[in-house]
Amino acid sequence: MTEVEYFFSGWQPLGRIVVVGTLLFLSVVLLLRITGNRTLSSLNTFDFIVTVAVGAVFGRALTAKDLSLSEALAAIVLLIGLQYLLSLLKFHFKSFSKAITSEPVVLYSHGTLRQKAMRRERITEDDILAAVRAQGHTTLEEIDTVVLEATGNMSVFEK
Known part of the structure; x- marks a missing residue:
């Protein structure tokens, strides 16, 4: 890598970041709207983990050339889907809720x-x-x- 490439490696990587970032951002917004306000509520431990993990996938998708948009989107769908599933299980099964959520x-x-x-x-x-x-x-x-x-x-x- 030349000295110039440390500061600017071409328009193609920048274009990829703009396109992938925009599509991934819109996808995450849509997913959060579909899964409801629970996903955006005050964070318990599991919600915090999902939030951090989604952010990590999002950041990696923007900068890693070896991670496709579809792979990043699949990872985010998985994480938000798990959070949604666990919130349903917590709602329907009190013992499950106690197992994964701290008590006041x-x-x-x-x-x-x-x-x-x-x-x-x-x-x-x-x-x-x-x-x-x-x-x-x-x-x-x-x-x-x-x-x-x-x-x-x-x-x-x-x-």
């Missing part, structure tokens, strides 16, 4: 920080206080309960 965890309740739960979830008192402030409160005295949701968000319930 009470971190603070009725004036007491739940240290054991905080340690297990690696949440500090400062993290809880930040969530309380984000809800417009200044102290824990104004709060009844703080729950770490399966999505990783903290729900703050006033007294």
Whole structure:
């Protein structure tokens, strides 16, 4: 590879990126519209993995000459299809849902920080206080309960 090719290797690779990127982007948007809002909801662990994996496939498809559009699209359809299937299984089978989704965890309740739960979830008192402030409160005295949701968000319930 010459020095010039480090900066510009021709119009064909750029054209491929534009065409593949546009088609793949439109395909992903269409797939997400078909599978519904659940795919775009707050992320639990599995949703996060699917999102990262789809992004990785998308990025590789844009830059790798050895990966065709149809192969990248098949990988994305597979990932989104698995996410859709698992969300259906979670909906229909409570035991399956419990197996793949974290349960909400009470971190603070009725004036007491739940240290054991905080340690297990690696949440500090400062993290809880930040969530309380984000809800417009200044102290824990104004709060009844703080729950770490399966999505990783903290729900703050006033007294």
